[in-house]
Amino acid sequence: MNPEPPPVDLNPSRKQKLSERIASSLRQDFLSGQIALGQKLPTETQLAGTFDVSRTVIREAIAALVADGLLETRQGAGIFVIGHQSSVPILRQDRSGNISHALNVLEVRIALEAESAALAATRRNASQEAQIQESFFEFDRLLQLGKPTGQADFAFHRSIAEATNNPFYVEVLDALGERTIPCDVNSPYATEDVLSFHYQAGLQREHLAILNAISAGDDAGARAAMRAHLSASQERYRERLRDRRARYQSDVNKSSG
Structure with missing residues (x-):
């Protein structure tokens, strides 16, 4: 039979x-x-x-x-x-500590993640929304304990990408890897200023605005909140460059005085 x-x-x-x-x-x-x-x-x-x-x-x-x-x-x-590298050469890992590299990464992320947040607001399912919230609260838990928040930060952004239900958004974030979160303690961009509680609490407030918009199904609001969050990160790095230049100028003035 x-x-x-x-x-x-x-x-x-x-x-x-x-x-x-x-x-x-x-x-x-x-x-x-x-x-x-x-x-x-x-x-x-x-x-x-x-x-x-x-x-x-x-x-x-x-x-x-x-x-x-x-x-x-x-x-x-x-x-x-056998490898941790993306097959796309432009996205290969780069451990350069230059702020210019962080700014370039953030520019790419603005274009990518503003739209992913908007799509997540309209396409997410209940499980994906719960994952975004869990990542948000894991960031907060680590922050309160004074522990590195970089992985939770990445998980928050990645869970939003997953909620688009378009795997390519996730693949690009994965290819960027550790460069996605330049303020993490393990990142070459890390400094005492960006690892401070005050700095990261500000990031969490920006995350909350993104989370609230996605949960409300507000695609325009989610897009705007993500753009504002990443644009603010760009500005924080530009401010570090301005502060460095100001300190250098101060030292020059003192030595010539």
């Missing part, structure tokens, strides 16, 4: 979205260092159990990451992380 054929998947787009979501989650683990370069991944069966999906979905996600040059399958050995 022939076995019954497997059921036909009448919604193939669902599988595709699941594999993209898993690939995006793994990619972020690579970029954040949670999965180290050279590390062997769990088996397909273990990953399927972790993400509660079929092995077919895991294979599709792995294939996408292999194509991106992030993973390598080794016959008889398993799947290994």
Whole structure:
């Protein structure tokens, strides 16, 4: 007696979205260092159990990451992380501490994230909205404890990108990686000023305006709040340059006096 054929998947787009979501989650683990370069991944069966999906979905996600040059399958050995870099050269990681680089990144983020916030306001589902709020409150928890907030800050912006339901917004943020949040303690842009409680509490107030607009379904308000937040960050960096120049001029005047 022939076995019954497997059921036909009448919604193939669902599988595709699941594999993209898993690939995006793994990619972020690579970029954040949670999965180290050279590390062997769990088996397909273990990953399927972790993400509660079929092995077919895991294979599709792995294939996408292999194509991106992030993973390598080794016959008889398993799947290994071979790179944390984006396959797009312009987005490769850069640890330069120049403020000009931070300003350039913020300029790109304004164009990208203002629209992602607007889309999130109209496209988000209940789970995605909850994730945005959880990231917001995780930032606040770390801030109150005096701990680095950079990862929570990135998670807040990334969860907004995910709520657009367009995976390319997430991919660009992931490719920018650590440069996305230039004020984090682990960033080359970090200084005592930008790591102060006062500075980061100001960021959180700006985050709240974005969150409120998204929760209200106000796409124009979300776009404006995100633009205002990132533009204010640009201005804060320009102010640091002006302060540096003023201190230099003061030192010159003293030495010549």
